[in-house]
Amino acid sequence: MTRKLLVEVAGVVCAPVEQVWTAVLGDAPDHPMRTERGDHTVAYQGGWWYRGEWSVTPHAEGSTLLHRVYCVAGPYWAVALANKGFAGFGRRTRRSFAEGLAGIGERLGCATRLVQR
Template sequence: MIGSPHVARLLFEASAPVSAPVERVRALIDDGWVLDAFLGSEEARSYVDVDHQPGIIGFQGHWWYRGEISASPSTGGTTVTYRVYNIARRSAWAVPLANRLFIGYRRTVREGVSGLARRIESHLTP
C-alpha cells in the first residue's frame, strides 16, 4: 500500500476487465483522469488526500477510509482493481459500526469498479 505509514486492513476488493492495453489505462491513472472519473470534480473531493505511484492511485478521507485503484495486464486487455482499507489508527473496531456494518458496501465496491471500467473503455474508444 502506497503512502501509508501504518498497517491497514483490507476490507473490500473488486476487479473489472477493460478492453484496452494496460499502458493506456495506467496513463489515465497517472494523469489523474481515473481519479476524476471515480470521485468527481476536485471541489467535490476537497476532503480527500491523494497519493500515487506509476499505475496506482491512493486516496484517503474521513478517519478510517483508504481506497486504491490499480491496473494490471490480463488476457485481452487490463484488469482494474479497487481496494478499500480500514486505516483507523484508533478504534478500528468502530469502523463497521459507523458504517452500518457495511451492509450493501460490497455491492457498491463492485458496481463502482465496473462503472469505472466502462468509463475508461468509453474514454479510450475513439
C-alpha cells in the first residue's frame, strides 16, 4: 500500500493503557470505514484517500496516545490537488485530537496533555 504521512499528533493520558485503550475504541468513527485492529492499535480507512492510525503505549505518567493520518491514494499530487493541498488539515486534525484527548481525560477523571512531536 502506498501511503504518505500527513500529520502526527500525540498526547499523554494519566491513566493505565487498558483504560485509555477502551476509551479510544469507544470513540470510533460514526461513518462506514474499514477497521484493522492490533495490540493496542487500531486503523480506520475510508473515503478514497484517508487512513487514520491510533495507538496506546505505556508512558511514565500513564499512557501515550498517538494518532497518525496517512494519504493512501496515489499519485499523492493528485490527491493533494483535489484536497486543496490539504491546507489547514494538520491544524484541524491537531485541534480535533486535542478535544478528543480532553474528552478522554474527562471520562477517565485524569489529566491529559499534548506532546510536541
